[in-house]
Amino acid sequence: MDTIPKTRPKTVEAREKVVILFAGDSGDGIQLTGSQFTESNALFGNDVSTFPNYPAEIRAPQGTLAGVSGYQLHFGSVDVFTPGDVCDVLVVMNAAALKANLAKLKNGGTIIANSDGFDTKNLRLSGYPDEENPLSDHSLDNYVLHTVDVTKLTRNALEGTTLGMKEKDRSKNMFVLGFINWMYSRSLERTQAFLEGKFKSKPDLLDANLKVLQAGYNYGDTSETFTTRYEVKPAPMPKGNYRNITGNQGIAIGLIAAAQKAGLELFYGSYPITPASDILHELSRNKHFGVKTFQAEDEIAAICSAIGASYGGALGVTASSGPGIALKGEALGLAFMLEIPLVVVNVQRGGPSTGLPTKTEQADLWQALFGRNGEAPIPVIAASSPTDCFEMAFEAVKLAVEHMTPVILLSDGYIANGAEPWRFPEAKDLRPITPPYAKPRESAEAEGRTSSEAEKFLPYARDENGVRPWAIPGMKGLQHRIGGIEKEDKTGNISYDPQNHELMVKLRAEKVQRIADTYRPIRLDSGPENGDLLIVGWGSTYGAIRTAAVELQKEGLSVAHVHLRHMFPFNKGLRGMLKRYAKVLVPEMNSGQLRQLMRAEYLVDAQGLNKIQGMPFTSEEIRVAALNLLKS
């Protein structure tokens, strides 16, 4: 099929941005391939955004649609805010991967298919009719199709090594990675260094992976099938030092940084759950920061151990996803009543119940706000991107410590696993965090106080922000008793007095409301200060909304975008901002939870754009919804 003469030199074409989707069996090493290529591009200076998408089963039946794992990467020489609506290139390791993802490929896009994954068995497992092979039946004529026998070429590259066939085949993904690096004119250096680290103690595997990686690269160079390489120049990003970061890494690093700034030991109590477990993994690698990780027996013990640690004077943190947060509800109420610092992270996934463990959703907003008995308002903040996970984790700690309250931080599976470049700060530039410690005291006699009631330490006396002092066991002269049972104002003693209960409910609520006084003024992400339409977003929809809003503005439309980070209490400036636009659109990956809150709070006729498919929005979906609302 290839008629190009062997001597023909390869051409290099420039591309502004590229969306590439790697897909294969969940055992094919797709996530590794994708994340390595991401690192190479980021190091080169591209802006990147990624979307790993994998099945809940660790090894779903091989070759089936259920077992397809994908890693979508958007990289460009321009600002990139989403993993891309449609793909330019689809790399598929088998028939199921093609079938599951073809709809995401743009017309005329490129398919690179591992022909070995299209044998009779794979075709049957992925549900193609008998005798039909998409690689040869012209059904893909609208695309540029390259078939490569990755399995065979990998085995060839490893001829003469002592590895077994199974082990040889396991490095197939390195062939693909080598080839893609060639295709996009990237150096293999970064991946080679990674492999050297990963297989430090297994020289034969290191050797094999390096060989196959190089073979993939050389294949691009020598194969006659491929005549064109592409080049994506570095993006014009603000000056500074960058690294790549996923949302879960951002949270872990943010927690450590904030604990250091507050001078607190970080204690992390957690029970493994998708998609939050990576926070536990990351923190447990950082014990040299004094981080203590505790894998608890269940979700309840996870939060309770964190409460105990905070009571003991550390920074107690726990993280989970929706089902686990449900189990933590009672303990959250206790932390609220105790008025001690606690950070609770919810990396949301599709619900209800077990729901869609590996898919993303924003449907736990109400759970965060209302999921407790009695009136227990807890500050809720939300991260909008992988890098914002760092900022918001830091903010969560600052609010929790300085206001003596549990704080819920909402992330979700999309940004938890997605990566983007991060212009990381220097430690000295991070904001200070000041715990409101009580002052230890000598005995009444020694300090010359009378020992009357009024002179006693009052654990629930409040400062001007309604915040009580933090007295930690071991501090002299501050012994006191706290608990979940209603307490008397100031003394903290048990009280069943009706007036006192009402007072305490109000004092606790007021303390949380006053947190809004500490926020920076609300500001638009983009668009005019007043106009026809305001798009209000929160959480991980940021990239898609940002992209859509900027496009609409370029089209000359009067559209602005504000992205909320404080879900409770709201930023006080939001009320006035909403009044300056004729219409309000609230895109959410739920049935309209923020929209309903805004309607209740501001009597605004906000319209929803709601997607509940376990998948993030495309920017096009938002653009179209905005246009329709503007027209209506």
Added chain:
Amino acid sequence: MSTLQPAAPAPKKLDYSSDQQVRWCPGCGDYSILKQVESVLAQHGRPKEEIVFISGIGCSSRFPYYLDTYGMHSIHGRAPAIASGMRSVQPDLSVWLITGDGDSLSIGGNHLIHMLRRNVDLNVLLFNNEIYGLTKGQYSPTSPEGAISKSTPMGSTDHPFNPLALCKGADASFIARGMDRDPKHLREMLQRADAHRGTSLLEIYQNCNVFNDGAFEVFTEKASKAEHTVFVEHGKPLLFGNGTKGIKLDGMTPVIVDIAAGEATVDDLWVHDERDGFKASILVRLFDDPREKDALPRPFGVFYVSDRPTHETKMNAQVALAKQKKGPGDLDALLRGENVWTIG
């Protein structure tokens, strides 16, 4: 905890009482336990601010309010998890956990066994009254089969837990039993529990005179105590019935022998070795219903002690090792990560 030097001069016992009025029912066994705890604290003389009492929910869990130490009255069943977190970051304080049979063996059963296997250094006082008192009289996980209660008018159909066998199964490093009606022995058990490093599990038979009066009468009252209890001491033979009877191990089976009648001599008896885990597993199984004929007596005392390292010791050792290997955490290095590129 035992390594700390007692402060001089020893504070008076009353120093450890808070200003709160004690509000258990008149005649409740809890009063006696509170008194013995205060007495042991005074004897030890530890500064008040270095002592923490953490409880769950139930009558016994009001305990922390009555002591002028640090205290937390938490939520039902979760005190072990809270105390485990607290202990992880506060290795030097004296930590006590107050719980009941419902709190620790029903709603909090999971946390209890996991705390025991981890061997978190604290003293658990498990007030067992075989009834739910605070909710006014439902049967508990330690109520005997057939127990008539508000929720079991026809008798309980549930087989009860044997708390110490459960704790032994969870590899508790210190297991003991005392009773509210024997203050001297209880004080001794409290001291032993306090001296042990690791989770000290002390079950205390406690009479609920309102909802389950006399549940342990046969063990606590003078007339029957000698016949139905055996007070075990390390290195001493298992004698009871005022020295007239003893327990012999027939293979792995404990049997009662009548010393007075010459069935065996004291030398034939099972000699208690609190370091012997295998024998402790048998000892915790001396759990016969005292109403049955030839029932084995119920043991009291320290059943088992082992010196395995505590959870927080190991946790802190890892942190220390990580610091030694990687150096104390450098925040800028963490922020920077491993792959950095510069623009500008």
